Each structure stands twice: as C-alpha cells, then as structure tokens.
Amino acid sequence: MGLFSQICSLGLVALAAAAPLEDRAKKPQGFLKEIGNSTWVLGNQIWNVTQNRQYANQLWYKGKDRVGQAVGHYVSFNGAASDLSWTSASIADSGPDWVNVKFTAKEGDFHWVIYDDLPGAYQYFVNHALPTLGEFRTLWRLDNTSFPRGYTNVKDGVLPALEEYLAATNVQDETWQKADGTFLTKYDWSAFIREQTYYGVYGDEVGSWYINPGKDYYNGDHLKQELMVHRESRTGDAVQLNMIHGTHYQAVSRDSFAENKTWGPWLWYLNDGSKPDAASRWEKEEAAWPYTWFEDNAYQSRGKVQGRLLLSDGRPAAGAAVFLGDNGNTTVSTLDQGQGYYYTTYADADGEFSIKDIRTGTYGLYSWSNGDKLSNVVTNFTQTDIVIRDGQNTNLNDLIWKITDEKKRIFQIGAFDRTTDGFGLAGPTPYEHGRIAKCPGNLTYTIGTSKTSDWCFGQSALGTWRVKFPLATTTSNMTSDAKLFVSLAGFSQGVSANIFINGVQVGNVTSASLLNSQDTYRGATKAGEWRYLEFLVGNEILKSGENALDVVVTRTTLWRGWLWDSLAMDWA
Template sequence: MMGVFHILKVAALAACAIAAPVEERKSGKGPKSFLTEVGNSTWVLGNEIWNVTQGRQYANKLWYKGKDRVGQAVGHYVSYNGAASDLNWTSAAIFDSGSSWINVKFTAKEGDFHWVIHDDLAGAYQYFVNHALPRLGEFRTLWRLDNTSFPNGHTDVKDGVLPPVEEYATATNVQDETWQTADGTFLTKYDWSSFIRTQTFYGVYGDEVGSWYINPGKDYYNGNHLKEELMIHRESKTGDAVQLNMIHGTHYLASASDDFADGKTWGPWLWYLNDGSKDDASQRWEEEDKSWPYEWFNDTGYQSRGSISGRFVLSDGRPASGAAVFLGDSNSNISTADQGRDYYYTVYADNGGNFKIDNVRAGTYGLYAWSNGGSIADVATSFVKNDVVIIQNEENSIKTLNWTVTDTKSRIFQIGSFDHVTDGFALSGPTPFEHARISKCPANLTYTIGASNTSDWCFGQSALGTWSINFNLSSIPSSAAGAKLTASLAGFSGGSSANILLNEVKVGNITTNSALLVSSQDTYRGATRAGEWRLLEFPVAGGLLKEGNNRVDIKVTSSTQWRGWLWDSIVLEWV
C-alpha cells in the first residue's frame, strides 16, 4: 500500500508541476517547456506534448498521448559498464533557454546529461558531457518501455515483433541472454544488433506510439565502419521493450576500453516520439541529417570544424577504388575497431580513389584506409598517415596518398575478397545477425582452386573437422625463397582453435594463444558478416610446395559451440 500511495502522490505532484508552465504561457511569459522539482529528488520535465518524471536514477514515467508509456518497466537511465553503474542525479536545473525551448541539465558525479526540449517537439535532443567517467568499455543511455505500447522493433536490418516475454519462460537458457525453444529455434537479444554507423532511425513502436533514436552525427561513437552494436531488444526477465543508445559500446569487440578527457561530449542526438509511423521517423531522420552539425548547439569544440580530402593511389598505379577511409587516433597502436576516446569519421572512396570528409572537429588525427573489396579486393595491406591536422573552417587537401601494395603476380591462390566481411561466402546472408548460424557450416569441406566458387566456402568455421584447399602448381619459380600464407579473419571468438597445414606440415595456427587474437564477442553473439577484423600471416619454408597437387588444411583441433572465426580471405603467395 505504501508503494501505491507513493506513486499516486508523485503523480499528483507532477500534475501540479505541469500546470505552472501553462499559466505562465497564458500570461505570455517564457517557453511552454518546463522543469519542475516535486520533492524527494524527483523532477518533472517536458512540454504540452509529453512529460517525464525523473528520479535519482530512473525516469519512471513517460506521459504521451494520454498514457504512461513506461508502465511497469524501468524507464529512462544512463549507465556504464553494462548495468554495473547507473548514474545518480544529484541536481537538475535549466542550463539555458530561448523563447520556445529549454536546456535541462541533470548532474551526476561522472558528468552532465542534457535534455533540450522545444515547445512543439515530441521528444528532446539529448547529450552527455563527461567530467569524471572512469575508464570504461560500455556507456549508454536507454529507455525500457511498456511492452504493450511498444511490441515491435526496428533497425536498418531488422523489423518485426519483439519476442513476447512468455516465450522465454518456456525456453532453456543456453548462454548470455540466449534461449532455445522446444522447436529448436533461438530467442536472443543479439539478433536485434546492427552496424551502428549505417543507422538512420531505430527504435520500438506499436499501433499508437513509437519511440526512436535519431543520431545524424556519429563522430562521438567508438569504432570504424563495421562497428556493430545491440540496438533494441525484449528484456527477458520483465518483458520491457528496450531501446538502447550505445554511445560507447563493446558488444562485438575485443578490447575497447577508454579514458576520456573532461568535456568529452556525446551527442546531441534526437529522441523522437510519434504515432508509430516508420515513414514519419524516416522523414524526421532526413531533416535531422540535413541539419547536422546542429547550428544551435552552443559548444566551441562542436562548432570548430574543418574538412579533409585526398586521393589514394596504389603503388601499382591503380586508384584505391571504394577503399574504406577512417579518420581516428594519431600514432595509435590500437586497431581502428577499438579506438574510442575521442571523435571518429568514416567514408568510402569513390571509383577514382578520391574521398572527402566534411564537418570534422578541429584537431590532430590519424588517417587510415583499407580495401573494401571490388577492384582492389586483392589488397591485403592497409594505409596509415599520422599527424593529420584539421583546422577550423579550412580544407586540408592532400592531392595524392601513395599506398604500398604487394605484387599480385606472385599470388598462388586467393579465396574471398579482402574487405573485412564474409560477403560472398556460403550462409553469409541474407541478414548479418542470426544466433547459431555458424553451426550450419560443415565440419569438413573441400575447396578446389580453379573448380570451386567463392560461395562454396562457408562464412565461419567452428566445428571439429578439416577444411581443405586443393591446388595444382605447374612449376616452382626459381626466384621464390618460400611462400606466405595469409589468413584474414572478419571476426574471432575464442574457444575454438585450428592448425594450418601445408602438405601435412604445420605452418600456422588460429588460436587465442596469440596477442593478435584476443577474443572478440562476435560469432557466439550471432554475427555472420563481420566482427573485429584480424590479419594473420604465416611463413612457408622453401621446399614445402611441390609441382603437381598440393593441399592446405585448416584443421580444427578444439571446438566450443558457436565460437570460432569468420572468414574474410585466405591467400597463398610466393615470397
């Protein structure tokens, strides 16, 4: 009874709080949007379209279209390192305002979370300013909403009904947030993951309402083009519809953990409410994308922007057509996937190897590039240029960037393109996330150079068995001292290991006992297209190769269910 009484009391106080701005509006003073403290570290904020009741940790009420859209769910909160640390708000105040908007700042010891509320906007712009976050891997804001109002989910690669919570009750838990049903299928939140930099709008929705995140500026995200994240899901224990905003995430990475400077800012992004229309959310995305970077955001670092352009030319004279281009940390020994302390920009070169990145925050960066397949699918090397300076309101133009590549004339065979993804291999599509799809790849496989197709090679390897590559050599070059075997992995989850043999002699291995192969969280969380890319190179002694028939074997010697590696490409070449 005390709990019910307390809820009714807060609701009554909230109703009183909402009335004050209305009276102020009638008198012609100030914006309609409001923040009011109602006691016991509880505040009400919003406008005439919606309002939220915010406590020390959780915004446990969201009034919109005549109903509370949180209900028995948890609500809105900000946290880091998973659910280990939810931020506690010690105060709230109107930080700034205009004739038709307010900027509400909630303060915690780690930093400040802002809601920019416009009188006529269903939703709010949000951003976070760091002051004392610890070193972390995961940092997020999120909504956990009423499952009746929001039964469906949407990302750029998946749309449909979120699994009802009742289905989890009769299923068997087989790993982290993954259950197997009686018919053998799986329920897992990770099937609702996606590539974070390709998002337009995503969220949860129903027949009456939709709650969406729209992040037009993605420079505050960690990671490169292929950074994947969990976006939405059904909370298995409570049934909450979960809308995640993983502004620094690690769900599919190996070692993304960062320290942040005081003042590091994530956002602004738009949290947007509507009647559940995806078409309307898409239109709103287009409007926000055109407006980014936001002129209204009064922050010197955010507004201090320039651009960079250039052209990549390979050392063999070809343009680096379609290359992936990444602007990240300068002089770093961290992979582009794991970089995350500052701000990051991604683009792809055009057919001529030209690229341009606009609206880059002023600062010093590292410029990286690698093959994205296509006409440069044979390029295994990457490009790095450090100490690239971006000056506010200036274009840093680099006419030609020379990219050293190896001579492909020495190549004996190549299976798959160097593009950091599993595209083209069996079972790599149609969707990039599906739990246990790797178990559908065969334990034993034979691929014959010159006769087999790329689609005969499976996207991932995990089960005990041997994948063999048969190839014929008509002659041995007199100039060749030996050979090199390159295993390019689009992802790797530790738990399975393999030996690589050439004509029954071991030349290498794929195992977690290597600094290059720290386990990432990709195959066992259902990633089928990409995870964290690795490049393994193994020398082959002269004399191992012979004229006539030869064979490379990738022999899995130990296996853990759903753990293994995603294939990008495998190459053998003379050296």
Template structure:
C-alpha cells in the same frame, strides 16, 4: 470625474491583465522542469512529460498514457547495469523563446535534455567530468511491452519475442535461449552496424520511440563497429531501446580514459504514433541539420574538413576503400578499438578520392583498407598521421597519396575478397546476425582453386574437422611463399592447425597474443567482429608440381566459438 474614473478602471484592468506592466507579456518557452522533492523532478512540454527519479525516469506521459508502465524507464549507465548514474541536482541552464535546456548532474558528468515547444521528445547529450576508464557507456529506455511490441533497426524489423517465449525456452548461454523446436531466442539477433543506422527503436500501432543519431563522430570504432540496438528484456519483458554511445559488443579490447569535457551527442530521442515513415522523415531532417547550429559549444562548432585522393602503388585508384580518421597517438590500437576522442568514416569514390566534412579541429591519423570491389586483392593498410584539421579550413592531402600494395603477379590463389567481412561466403547472409548459424557449417569440406567459387567457401569455422583448399601448381616452386589468413572475427574456444601437404605451417590458436578474443560468433554475428591478419612463411620445399592441399584442421572446438573468414591468399615471397 466619471470619465476619469472610467479611465482609471480600464487602466487598472489592463494592469491586472498585464501583471503591472502596460506592455504585452513576453511569450516564454512551453518546456518546463519542476522539482517535486530532493530526488524527483518532472520535465517536458505541453506534449509529453517524464517523472525523473534519482536514477530512473519512471513515468513517461504521452497522449494520456504512461509509456513506461511497469518497466524500468530511462537511465544512463556504464560498464553494464552495475553503475547507473545518480542525479544529485537538476536545473534549466539555458532557454530561448521556444526551448529549454535541462541539465541533470551526477558525479561522473552532466546529462542534458533540450526540449523544444513543438517536439515530442528531446535532444540529449552527455558531458564527461569524471567517468572512470570504461568499455561500455549507454543511455536507454526500458518501456511498456504492450505499447512497444515491435523493434526496428536498418537490418531487422519485426515483433520482439514475448516474455512467454523466454519463459518456455531453455537458457543455453548469455541472454540466449533454445525453444522446443530447436530455434533460438537471443537479444543479439537485434544487433546492427552502428554507423549505418538511420533511425531505430521500438514501436507499435499507437506509439513509437526512436533514437536518431545524425552525427556519429562521438561513437567509438570504425565502419565495422557493431552494437546491440534494441531487444526484449528476458526477465521482465520490457521493450529495450539502447543508445550505446561507447560500446564493447563484438570487440576484443575497448577500454578508454576520457578527457574532462568529452561530449557524446547531441542525438534526438523522438516519440511518435509508431509511424516508420514519419521517423524516416525526421531522420532526413536531422541529417541535414547536423552539426546542430543551436548547440552552443565552442569545440563542437569549431570544425574543418579533409580531402585527398589515394592511388595504389601499382597505379590503380583506391576505389571504394574504407577511410577512417582517428587517433594520431595510438598506432598500436586498431581502428575498431579507438574510442577516447572523435572518429570519422567514409568510403572513397571510384577514382580513390574522398572528402570528410565537419571534422572537429585537432590532429588525426588516416587509415584506409580494402572494402572489396576493384581492390579486393589488397592486403595492406595505408596509414598517414599528423593530419591537422583547422577551423573553417579544408585540409588537402593531395591528389596522389600512394598506398603500397603487393604485386598481383605473385599471387597463387585468393579465396574471398579483402573487406574485413564474410560477405560473399556461403551462409554469411542475408542478415548479418543469427545465433547458431555457425552450426550449419559442415565440419569437413574442400574448395578447389579453378573450379570452386568464393560463394562455395563457408563464412565461419568451429567444428572438429578440416576445411581444405586444393590448388594446382604447373611447375615446381622456384621460391618460398607466404600464406595470408585474414579473419573477420575470432571468438576464443576453438583452435586449428594449418597444414600444407600434411606439414604444419601455422595455427589459429585460442589464448594467442596475436588473437585476442572478441564477442562475435557466439553473439550471433555472421559478417564481422574484430579483424585479424595472420601471415605464415612457406618453405618452397613443402610445395610441389601438381595438386597441393592446405587444411585448416580444427583440433579443439567449443560450440558457437570459432572464427569468421575474410580472405585466404597464397603469394610467392
């Protein structure tokens, strides 16, 4: 009896330990979601947690510190801060041995946090159900300014201006202040080309908060899509980390209607101790893992690829050309302004060949344009539509896609390279963003073909005066000509007449249907905005043997508003 009693006692103890089952307890994920009341939840894992309210994630705990503090926290919004999403419910919709997938639901769609046991941070994505036609859609963090005093993008890394600097300065325009020494504070100096990003965020000596967007096909726009990435909030001092997954900064037109189910992401929001090298390592890890195999979405996982080789009609390979795979049904919308579906960008190799991997299945149109280099003289764009991408298939467009270009023998002169950017012109660098740099451009100067270099021409024009090109002709003209003016950007408010030997042949005009205004020169952009190509016929009677002169004569000027130059060419017709 004693022996039997001892066995019963042992079995009873095992029963209690095992919860009534003699088998070992199955290990579950460490991630959690707890609902505190109708409008408040806590989510996270053993390493971090966030208290999420109806709109804002208001308390972010990591290493025993609240990293939101007095700041606003985390939220999702569209068309500016006026339309923050309101979460009506939250639930764990999927889990595994080491992760949970938490879905927050709003009337516009579902926002997901995928939380792994050992990850300080979470993968995030949004699935649309009822977003309105919009231009701006974003997720963001507004964090404690003492914990995150610095910011980093791929083009700028430094201290975010403290709130005291804003309070002591004079507001001169939208989110732009002038300090006593004449320098400027503006959040737009923290913009960047979004498809060039690796990791970006805000950080300090103890903490770093980073966005890592390994996949970029859910972004709107092409290679030259620019967005505000981080900044100091001018009214509160919050450290702001933006995830502009559909943006309008530096564009003229960007409003899209989305299908039910359109998905942005997944991307990684990542916390660490402020180490940039650790964030860089994590970027490389995420890049190798994209597209993520763990994301159980059929449309996301169903992909193919596209390859081809482009040759110019004069026999040259399209070396280094920008390649854009986008909408098949929007021929009148620029590549920069496309945004309702998914988009892919690469650059051609030196022989004109290109490969675009991991493309969602569907029907696309291909666009290519010069990106400087060996084809910097090419003014035309190559377009081919009805490109079908099938699951696990490589769509081969052939080894000789022919891109029709203008005969170089007909060119009289060219100032600047065709690349849709100001790169190579005076004051275009070293950084692509600086408010007020356009003020440094003289109102009047002359470029002489055969003597001046492209680096002598300034990147922009705004002030009253004339930027002029003097070019010689060895003999009288035997035919008409064409003046091509390629603008890397245009902010309405300034206008110019174009004169050839004193006779008006065209204009660059605010409120013209040909020139919708974009938000570039007055928002610190110095290299690109919305690209425009203008062509003006030139009657041969206006040309003469000897020196000729073209003047871009500004007749109306608004400070900081004007245009960015790409290239200027004169060809015989």
C-alpha cells in the same frame, strides 16, 4: 490515474495554459519542476517525464504513461551495476521556445534540450569523471504493450513475448532455446551503428526513436556493430538502447576520456509509431547536423579533409574504406579506438575522398580494401599527423598506398574486405544464433573449380578444411618461399586449428594468440573484429603439380570459432 500522475500529466499543462498571453509569448513552454525527495518533472505540453535519482520512471505521452511497470530511462556504464545517480537538476540555459535541463552526477552532466513543439528532446552528455570503461549508454526500458515492435535498418518485427523466454531454456549469454529447437536471443536485434538512420521501438499508437546524425562521438569504424533494441528477458520491458560507447562485438575497447568530452547531441523522438514520419525526421536532423543551436566552441570548431588514394601500381584505390581516428595509435585497431571523435567514408571510383564537419584536432588516417576492385589488396594504408583546422580544408592531395605484387598471387579465396560476404551461409541477414554450427567439419575447395560460395562463412567444428591448389613446373617462382595470408572477419575464443601445407605445419589459429571478440557466439555472421595473420611457407614444402593446404580444427566449443574474410597465398 492517481493524483500524483494527474498532476504530472495534466496539472503543469493547465498552469501553462492559464498564464497570460503576454507571459506565454515571452517564456518557453518547456519546464523543470522539483517535486521533492530528489524527484523532478520535465517536459513540455506534448510530453513529460518524472525523473528520480536513477530512473525516469514515468513518460506521459498521448494521455498514457508509456513506462508503466518497466524501468524507464537511465544512463549507465559497464552494465547496469553502474547506473548514474543524479545529485541535482537545473535549467542550464533557455530561449524563447526551448529550455536546456541539466542533470548532474559525479561522472558528468546529462542534458535534455526541450523545444516547445518537439515530441521528444535533444540529449547529450558531458564527461567530468567517468572511469576508464568499455560500455557507456543511455536507454529507455518501456511498456511492452505500447511498444511491441522493434526496428533497425536490418530487422523490423514483433519483439518476442516474455512468455516465450519463460518457456525456453537458457543456453548462454542472453540466449534461450525453445522446445522446437530454435533460439531466442537479444543479439538478433543488433546492427551496424554507422548505417543507422532512425531506430527504436513502436506500436500502433506510439513510437520511441533514436536519431543520431553525425555519429562522430561513437567509438569504432565502419564495421562497428551494437545491440540496438530488444525484449528484456526477465521483465518483458521493451528496450531501446543508445550505445554511445559499446563493446558487444569487440575484443578490447576500454578508454579514458578527457574532461568535457561530449557525446551527442542526438534526438530522442516520439511519434504515433509511423516509420515514414521517423524517416522524415531523420532527413531533417541529418541536414541540420552539426547543430547550429548547440553553442559549444569545441563542437562548432570544425574543418574538412580531402585527398586521393592511389595504389603503388598506379591504380586508384576505388571504393576503399577511409577512417579518420586516433593519431599514431596504431597498436589499437580502428574498431577499438574510442577515446576521441571518429569519421568514416569510402573513396569513390577515382580513389578520391572527402570528409566535412570534422572537429578540429590532429588525427590519423587509415584505409583498407572494401572488396570489389580492391579485392586482392592485402595491405592497409596509414598516415598520421592529419591536422584539421577550424573553417579550413586540409587537402592531402595524392597518397600512395604500397601494395604487394598481385602477379605473385598463387591463390585466393574470398575478397579482402573484413567481412564474410560471398561465402556460403553468409546471408541474407547478418545475425542468427548458432548459424556457424551449420558449417561443416570437413570441406574441400579446389582452386580453379570451386566457387567462393562453396567456402562456408565460419569455421568451428572438428575436422579439416582442405584447399587443393596447383603449381605448374614452369612457374618461375618455384625456387622462392611463399607467404600465407589468413584474414579473419572475427574470432571467438574456444576453437583452435593447425595449418598444414602438404602435411607440414606452417601456422595455427588459437586462443593463445588472439583475443576474444564476442562475435560468433552472439550470432554475428558478417563481421566481428578483423584479425590478420601471415605465415612463411618454405620453398621446400611446395611441389609442382597439386598441393594441399589443410586447416585442421583440433579443439572446439559450441558456437565459437572464426569468421572468414579471405585466405590467400603469394610468392614471397
């Protein structure tokens, strides 16, 4: 160990230990020390970090530097080309057993709240001049020997070794093909962010975890997914991502932010690599959120909303997805909303819902089918001007959700829930590069005979998917037009299809009309960004007896296409 490293890891601790007992009783053990050349050391007696203008390139914990040859900790927007550069550091506030260390850049302030007995720190960022952006993140790039494994709620295992990448062939965006034909891709380590408790990288003697209770500063809705951890393909660093505003599986997510918009606080937590310990810490942090120690008036000013969603046919909207987001911003999907603060829940069996600890302000309320008892519900619910006041409960009472007459349903494949659940090859994991290429080019599905699982989760290959559906001559609607509902759980540009009924074209799915949402080619198999299309089917096209709907792919690109949510037809 060099002299400088010894000073960082041992000297500051020794100085603190040598102080008189009465002084130590009055002062926090957390510290910030400038050591020259725009370099600072911060931490407590458990850990410390060496921070320069761009990177925290040393992390001393349990007697070792856990960054090593890796990059370290940094904050960036729109990719690594826009890392924040710290112009100054200071102790913004302190208490008997904590310090709040603030690093300042032109874009805003990044804080480390360091408690004496905490292995890690609470972190948050306050905006001052961030540009309009899609991606904003904090992250650690750590020593791959200390942290060989990654963990999310859907994947736990050894991160691929750098040697595996070096021996493989790059085939696209951070994706490599090995000699045996299998793939290496960082996107296998993605997950749905609002389902996370703790996640991070770990080994036999140390773990580094992000714990994000509350999650109201994240952009997007229930199906917002992000890259969480991975192996850096060029250097072998173990990467732990905190995508507090991300776009990895979205079409359009570029937002501008108000002065003092705050992301966090979240907890960066160190331990001995124990997942049960990290899980226990999550429970503690979740119970403590919103944090009473965070003395910010806007953060502490919170209220509650509750209500009951009833379908227009009188049924409760059992299990409906409920999203509190931008007010009146109906041109932007709930997944793409990101300039403010966002809250998600699900209605209960009676259609009742409640959300507590909402930042005060005016919101829009959005709801849609989450499948199950609402599997046939095509429409969505929106109500604007929901006002949340500090310390008050906004009771919306009964909200009537207008739906279509389900007696007019001619056929339906798959539940309306914005996911591929139930379709062939949709499981068991939500990520696998190239899985869409396993779906056939040609497929026949017969209403009344075929099962939902006979319909593949995604469509990409050249060919025809045919749906055979009967119409009885006694059907009273035979003089009416019909509507075809095409609901896609995701869409990656590069594949086009024409849609025919009984040989007559009624619509299409093309890149010209649908933006790219980066899902199928990044291995998403459950959801991406939901799209919904309606096509009128003239009465003259339909006939009594057997009818045929054909989705004919006329142009394809490898690993691109769409994820299916549902395909249905109603009498108009």
